Amino acid sequence: MTKDHPIHMSQQIDHPSIKEELFLKLQQDHSIFDPSSANTDKIRCCMCGRLLAKDQFSLEHIIPQQALKADLRAARTLVPTNTRAGLTLLCNTPLELKGRKYSEKGCNSWKGAKYDTNINKIINGVINKINHKNPIISLLSLCYLALFSKFGYRVAFTKAGIICRKQFFSPAKFQADLPDFSQLAFLGSSPLDITENNQAYWSSPFWFDEGQQQVGQYVE
Numbered sequence: 001m002t003k004d005h006p007i008h009m010s011q012q013i014d015h016p017s018i019k020e021e022l023f024l025k026l027q028q029d030h031s032i033f034d035p036s037s038a039n040t041d042k043i044r045c046c047m048c049g050r051l052l053a054k055d056q057f058s059l060e061h062i063i064p065q066q067a068l069k070a071d072l073r074a075a076r077t078l079v080p081t082n083t084r085a086g087l088t089l090l091c092n093t094p095l096e097l098k099g100r101k102y103s104e105k106g107c108n109s110w111k112g113a114k115y116d117t118n119i120n121k122i123i124n125g126v127i128n129k130i131n132h133k134n135p136i137i138s139l140l141s142l143c144y145l146a147l148f149s150k151f152g153y154r155v156a157f158t159k160a161g162i163i164c165r166k167q168f169f170s171p172a173k174f175q176a177d178l179p180d181f182s183q184l185a186f187l188g189s190s191p192l193d194i195t196e197n198n199q200a201y202w203s204s205p206f207w208f209d210e211g212q213q214q215v216g217q218y219v220e
């Protein structure tokens with residue numbers, strides 16, 4: 001590792017400033033879709049949709065940290081966990097929807113309790129045949145969060161985004177409005193070594209195809 005290695009520079013981790021930075025970025029984006037919130041110091045949680053203050057959110061590792069332990073040793077050394085996981089903010093305050101109590105610590109804890117174990121097992125090959133609803137819903141939630149981390153609130157307010165958010169709160173049963181014919185394909189394998197040419201595999205964990213310009217069709 002050299003002093004001017006591009007990944008080396010990203011190892012300077014400071015959790016409060018990362019959260020602050022993410023919140024400010026989301027706040028700017030949020031005010032585009034909800035101008036009335038621009039001066040409130042609040043943003044919507046991208047899952048439950050509640051308008052909350054910064055201290056009611058915590059950092060969310062989109063790919064669970066447990067799942068990253070299987071990454072190449074060299075990648076673990078060079079690329080910080082936060083970068084390999086992909087980060088966003090999820091609420092951490094008691095969550096009750098339509099009279100039902102979901103989680104004492106919000107969507108952050110709900111994802112951890114309902115989905116992270118399965119995501120970890122799938123990424124590490126412990127589950128290699130996905131024929132149950134919960135692993136599929138786990139991956140759907142992961143993909144939604146990856147999209148949100150890349151494209152922001154325009155994803156949360158699309159018709160498809162709203163379905164994903166509703167599905168997040170139903171870990172064992174598909175939502176009625178989930179399309180009958182949907183496909184998720186998980187392919188490929190990790191590179192065998194980390195080089196300047198392939199470092200994006202770890203430093204930019206989510207990749208989106210050219211269809212990305214169609215992601216943000218806002219639904220009133």
Ligand SMILES: [Zn+2]
Nearest residue numbers: 045048091107
């Ligand atoms: Zn939430």
